[in-house]
Amino acid sequence: MRGTTRTVAVAAMSAVALLAAGCGNGGESGGSSSSAAGGQKGGEITVRGCNPQNPLVPSNTTETCGGNVIDAIFSKLVHYDAETAKPENDLAESIETTDNQNFTVKVKQGNKFADGTDVTAKSFVDAWNYAAYGPNAQSSGYFMEPIEGFGDTQCTGEGDDPCAGAGKAKAETLTGLKVVDDYTFTIKTSEKVSNLPVRLGYSAFAPLPEAFFKDPKAFGDKPIGNGPYKLDAWNKEQSIVLSKNPDYKGAFGGKVDKITFKIYQDSDSAYNDVLANNLDITDEIPASALIDDKYKSDLPDRNAQKETGVIQTITFAPTKVDPNYADPKIRQAISMAIDRNTIIKQIFNGTREPATGWVSPVVDGYKADQCGEYCTYDAAKAKALLTEAGGFKGDKITLSYNADAAHKEWTEATCNSIKQALGVDCVATGVVDFATFRSQIADRKMKGMFRTGWQMDYPSIENFLAPIFKTGASSNDGDYSNPAFDKLLTEAAAETDAAAANQKYQEAEALLAQDMPAIPMWYGKTTMGWSDKVTGVKITAFGTIDFSSVALK
Template sequence: MRGTTRTVAMVAGISSVALLAAACGGGNSDKTTSSSAGGKAGGAVTVRGCNPQNPLIPSNTTETCGGNVLDAITAKLVHYNAETGAPENDIADKIESTDNQNFTVTLKKGYKFHDGTEVKAKNFVDAWNYAAYGPNAQSSGYFMEPIEGFGDTQCTGSGDDPCAGAGKAKAEKLTGLAVKDDYTFTIKTTEKVSNMAVRLGYSAFAPLPDSFAADPKAYGEKPVGAGPFKFDSWTKNTEIKLSKFADYSGKFGGKLDGITFKIYQDEDAAYNDVIANQLDVTDQVPSSAMIDAKYKTDLPDRNAAKSVGVIQTITFAPTKVDPNYADPKIRQAISMAIDRDTIIKQIFNNTRQPATGWVSPVVDGYKANQCGEYCVYDAAKAKAKLDEAGGFKGGKMTLAYNADSSHKGWTEATCNSIKGALGVDCVATPVVDFATFRTQIASHKMKGMFRSGWQMDYPSIENFLAPLYKTGASSNDGQYNNPEFDKLINEAAAQTDPAQANAKYQQAEALLAGDMPAIPMWYSTATFGWSTKVTGVKITAFGTIDFASLSLK
């Protein structure tokens, strides 16, 4: 999902708290949902939104701002259970395989797109071919890589136009996809894939209507899905409006008639609007409200918290963009210089868990302490490791963050910790909003370090590793490249025994400690607040709003 395939826009911080401020008390609520008693059918709600990075094409949306909208308007083969994240068939009637390499997908009949056309097998095959084809430059095209023929759909040139001349892709379609009839298609993967069916609930695998091919650009501004809500309008920087799709035939529709994503540049503003009943749900409680668990007083019986499949990290710019951080010893030194425990206590009121690796504890296959000593604060060891690398030659270190979410406090605290341990100046650097921030990262114009986060797309250890650190992967923002890591990821995917697959993934994760392409910071707890007008507020395993359970009182 979040992408879910998602780069996370949402880890909060407080703007005015320094690292050495007095520690705050409080703790984490164990309530994960509000009561649905008294909920009625109909009506519209408003929820906190943010600026999508790209037009709303499912295969080109890899961040939460656009992904949250797509989750409401699309239906996929698989739906993830709101409580556990476990996959459940949605449009798929059956997904069958005897060898984890050849899959037959049978669709349920009667599913319709919002334009009234029926969802058929070709709508999946055409959508996946579009995502995979290199010249289309889809950021989630990487998710089609396991399917046979993916390599031939990729451009092989270099420079500004890798698709020019001899670099042109050899094929426009994946040989591993075949339509058998209106409601059946087959998937053949290059190698065995142990979790193929689990992946198919991610937004990149959503079907596209026949009308998409006529004008993909127009679709991105007004997407047409097959989910319980249809897209109505998008007023840039202000709001995105959705309404109930009358012909939705799935079982995840819920009671609401409409949803408006109100786009905020500031999380405190959204939070204050919830208190004043001017906004119905926020999936962000700012750290200013975390101090002494103030949000519980501000929103009595109107808050919930849940551990979710989200991790916060700090990523280093690619070496060719900024060579000052190229030495893994420098990266390891920076990681050891970060006092995670103190930052979590003082800024997040202990509502985060210090990360000891790159995989969230909520998924099967998680192994603790994969980062080892490099994720343990030790100023003396950090300074010694930096000296071993010959010191930092780049002057001051920078840590960039998007200014439309309250990341200022924790990034400043992180820089203070780094400066105190290493004796190197570190500056937290704001970028105006998430869309601009992600664009700079994706175009490899961002130097130094930058905040990064990952919300699982599907509940698998693989999803925290392959999309982020495999060579050429869609969300490999630091352009990490380790052939041994890639080999282990491929070997893990080929396993038919889940335990053996997890063991291989764990071996791959362990390699990241030696290279430190990104610094694990903490595992997240999603904290929600809501108005007095709504009930049935449920936090999914992905840290998103479950619209199927939400209703007006």
Template sequence: MRGTTRTVAVAGISAAALLLAGCGGSSDEGTDTPAAKAGGSITVRGCNPENPLVAGNTSETCGGNVLDVVTAKLVKYNVDTAAPEMDIAESIETSDNQNFTVKLKADYKFHDGTVVKAKNFVDAWNYTAYGPNAQYGSYFFEPIEGYGDLQSTDPDGEDGPQKAPEPKAKAMSGLKVVDDTTFTIKTTAKVSNLRVRLGYTAFSPQPDAFFADPKTFGDKPVGAGPYKVDAWTKNAEIKLSKFADYSGDKAGNVDNITFKIYQDANAAYADVQANQLDVTDEVPSSALIDDKYKTDLPDRNNQQAEGVIQTITAAPTSVDPNYGPEIRKAISMAINREAIIKAIFNGSREAATGWVSPVVDGYKADVCGEACVYDPAKAKAALDAAGGFKGGKITLSYNADSSHKEWTEATCNSIKQALGVDCVATPVVDFSTFRSQIQDRKMKGLFRTGWQMDYPSIENFLTPIYGKGASSNDGDYNNPAFDAKLAEAAAATDAAESNKLYQEAEAILAKDMPSIPLWYNTSTIGWSDKVTNVKVTPFGVPDYAGISLK
């Protein structure tokens, strides 16, 4: 991996980002776009989804990229600007940012031919939010009234003999079906950017077929998007075909899209060069050096800013107690971000000075302060003041099926030279295994983390990652003052005031260092000479539905 007509609801994209997003295209922007033809088949790089393709249980890009074209939501995001636009929703109205009335377009169809009704949203959201269903997207429904009644706590932890009691309820009191095309949402407190959030995958509706068999549904999901899943061969490919009865206004161009699952970004890149793969959303580090990719793929490459930040997270202290806040700050000051960006990424990244991407409105520079500035002497002094590193050697884990080897090794070298502590870049076979180890709290030491915005808001870079119990809070960060500030910001009705409060929340992160900011991404992609109309969204993902064959 995400508004009413009266509101410009991008509390979201800044003017600079809008310009960057609009100036995509190939490296030769003076040429005309080749003529496109309708239909045909394309192949694109994929990676192993962590979980079955269930919208409420997919919180990573391997599955999210597929679901982006398989699902439809109340809101979609403009592929050029990320501005929210109505999709299944006819309107989303509120007078107080706490009580919302949603009206659906009539006869919007799922892939199985059934009509999307209000209950398909309400039932899906309740299923995702219900604690015992253990859906990764559950946290996104926390603002809705009654969410807490769907949760329960295991009194002696997951490994103890006792079991968590049944939650008080199975449905959130804040969701009500009015009729087939109308439902209402009531939030516990005011949520000024709720409309912006509703284009995220977890807010997808589910057809009645999902509830009949949720466990097997994810192998061949039924959505309402421009493409439907035909087959998923695990560890090999996911085949999609164009949905003939798609109800939205942005139908796909090609007849078939196959996500070919690669274990190595270099292999995917080589296949694009040889025209054996049509699109790769990842150009390996070796091809970024001296802009080699522009020579390898003349007139068939694109690089632009995206709403993505790369970070390093430490295992929770309950898993590995050797990486406390002061140790994390020392490690951060030991990382020569600028040198790594120049050597490994050919300058195609921007050193991060905080936890929020510059792509969104509300971004503030230098929030991290000196902790994000390379200074070997201060880093060593900070480590000594913290009592030194007591874990033997520092480990930095990464998934080996993408091009992380070079930069993680360079980062470890920087840390080792500055701190005098051995640091080892440690590969994990693929993204699915990597994320499972993190989610199961089996990963020790440091590990790479990255965040692709779900929806264009400063809040999205804070709440889902660092809020207590949040679905992507991989380090189990917990600071009540931070959570209180998030709640205050969410309740603000003025966008500028809301952004200010979110900035104050981010400043709390600078004190606790729950993760180590590395750099803000630009997206670099390449494609074969068989396709045209290839562009990257502000989310850093190719607009798969917009791709055509020449």
């Protein structure tokens, strides 16, 4: 069983009590996950960025390239402590419930968007209704599913336009959302949802100003947020420039005045720019610098590593897209053919931990060995299982990845392991950049297998299961559907006792081993490096840069 260096414990009722009472900033801790604190206020920094998949709208951003920007320019009801991911109130004065189904939210007064308009209860209700409404096709709309009336906001038709004719959504708004006054609104869920307050710090639940609804398309290119920073420019394929928001009155502001995300096509280029002091922070160390801990000698006292709520997986294309992987035995055989330990040792220099399930060890409810023998390398058993399934019917197994990040080496090593164990050709194929890669997956044009990863949205075992594997979920890239799995998730969400809820979630996770919709590869440790110009670099529990602590020396 894998030991954890940090456990994020989120009990159902205690989370509600915590948020209702409110709490102050969490303290910073040093160690291997951060550099020295302090530094001066002001100035500007540059960090590694990548091409967002979609326009920068909170409810339509489910990937890190856009998510890192969204989190810097939007504040939500709840903030997650950088070190522990513990939820604490941000824009919420309180979030109260007596039954885990009816919630009253009071919004702090005096907060504004970057265009000077007030953040009110209506800012949240309107934003969530927009996200939920099916014809708006928001990738994070699924996160509104627990709220009463969600089903009526969805289109029910089939084909190219499911919203046409009889398939038109019955309602444009959620019956479970009500504005009580300027700074109070209520949420009613269809069923009890014990961890709802914990979820409300995710970007899908960000508020939106009136300007968004006047021109959503223009807003996506230059969003108007309410967070510590505001977006000044998005130079497509080149950079995204943020500056400090002078109207921000929250408790989580940053020290630097300007942040520029420089968009790179590969991680080696970003790393070399850090070495040359042409880039201040890279949140990804290339495989070439991980070998023999080269990055530590390259960047003495300018590197950090932290175990984070991240898991790397390989997902199979939906059966309708590629039927060659339809049989679970074929998927299980491929998983058993992957020598995770050797790949981690040779490619990542031991900076990953082999995954034994689909849930990160850093969250409460994690259970080791949920994948069982199917995540243990055994070439003989793998080949026997493939034979039992009738063999692989396609010409070759393919594994696609985005070529603008450090995935080439490990995907090629994975394919070599599969080929040697199964005797079937396997080819790792790079796609030019993350935006193109994700678009091909979203459009269901990606065949074979493809790299997937999950960075937790909020600290809960549920977050590693429901958004990825529940029927119709926003990040269900393989179109996995199992009624028994869905039923267990619903039952778990209704539990008021955290231990009972976790047990249900664990039972649901165990079903994934039978179906193998995605292959668990390894749990994440985020490694960062920075120039000699900055200090206070901290890796959050989510594996991102904590912009509230970074400063120039």
